[in-house]
Amino acid sequence: MAFITGSTLLDAIVLSVAAREGTYGYKITQDVRSVMEVSESTLYPVLRRLQKDGCLTTYDQAFAGRNRRYYKITPAGSQRLDETLAEWEEYKQKIDRVFYGGNET
Template sequence: MKIQITAELLDGLVLAILKQDDYYGYALTQKVKNVIDVSESTMYPVLRRLKKNSDLTTYDKSFQGRNRRYYQITDVGKQHLQEILQLWEEYKSNLDRIFYRKGGEE
């Protein structure tokens, strides 16, 4: 069984990775794949949506005669990440109360 990843959680993962450093699409996908099973065909719509919402900006950089499009988190993206982290902590705390409940606690 796999636990479903919501769009908001996937956004949070991408933003958290980009908060550490800028990445081009393929490298970013590989970083996310280290944590969850995701395809490039899933990642690029996420990146487009985050860019459209001003969470990310892009720039191109030449590498071995080809351009790579790098993604960079914006201040709006950093704020969005903080909101996601707060929601995640609340969600995780609520689940932990059930998953790790002792004996007869209600």
């Protein structure tokens, strides 16, 4: 079963992958695909938007005779990721209460 995910969650997943280390687009795609179905044609606009928003920065590095574009999270991207993770945790707790029962807060 696949759950529909919005752009906020996709952004957070991409930022989380980029926060681990500077990495290139194809690797980000593979890491994101390990948790959700996404095509490269979907992911590259997300990378460009996050870069435009100041959440990611890029640099090129030679690899096998060609340049590979790497993405690295910025302080603004780390802040956005932290905020989204806090909101995610709150949302997840609400869903867990519905799924598994528990006290209302």
